[in-house]
């Protein structure tokens with residue numbers, strides 16, 4: 659199963675040369691999901707040779723500029739490149755109006771269709787449900803309305819061990835084997851034991867995106883047993899007060915959420931521009947939750 663996260667940008671607020679504003683590319687099998695779209699995201703997609711026609715869903719957590727100022731540029735470039743595929747954008751209610759106004763005054767007439775799905779920042783809700791995965795919103799606490807996103811892949815059916823199947827195996831019964839049943843051939847009476855001809859399918863995996871947010875234990879029940887959490891860690895403990903004043907989190911608070919959620923892996927990011935190195939972020943988080951990794955531009959994490 660190919661389930662991975664490419665870090666395109668993990669800075670916050672003001673620009674610095676070491677970090678790009680927020681943007682993350684989640685890939686499941688052959689489909690890309692773009693999460694937040696800070697300024698310059700289209701350059702990062704070019705840099706990483708992402709086949710952008712495979713992006714059919716974009717998720718915007720909130721309307722602070724470091725999370726969506728790259729969106730109009732990306733959408734306009736797709737129009738110039740004659741994109742035809744429909745696109746769905748999930749985000750705050752005002753986003754459709756903002757983009758529509760930008761298109762209106764630049765006389766941009768789209769060749770492709772954009773569907774807008776409004777996220778509710780107050781309570782969790784399923785906003786996408788396909789045969790492969792679901793996406794739910796995660797209510798976050800920030801200075802303006804903000805929702806995170808919880809992606810869950812669906813478990814797949816059992817896999818056939820094609821080499822082991824006899825040549826005369828009745829084709830109509832393949833589906834039954836994949837569903838986990840034993841099969842009896844009514845003509846010959848032969849019994850085909852499921853465990854001999856199939857192996858386990860892929861288990862469900864999950865990825866929670868939590869940026870930007872104050873420390874918020876209310877999200878822990880929703881995140882129970884999640885495979886990987888991305889949680890913002892704008893500050894270190896020395897700036898705890900600043901984190902509280904601005905509705906952001908420290909690295910050790912991010913790690914506490916991962917620990918209490920029984921997550922397998924934590925990725926921290928969205929660093930304040932004041933920090934020249936991230937050693938303290940990593941050390942403080944690891945002291946609480948060992949399997950913590952620093953998001954850095956260009957890194958890909960297997961989820």
Ligand SMILES: [Zn+2]
Pocket residue numbers: 670671680722724725870928
């Ligand atoms: Zn931010």
Ligand SMILES: [Zn+2]
Pocket residue numbers: 720722800870
């Ligand atoms: Zn913000």
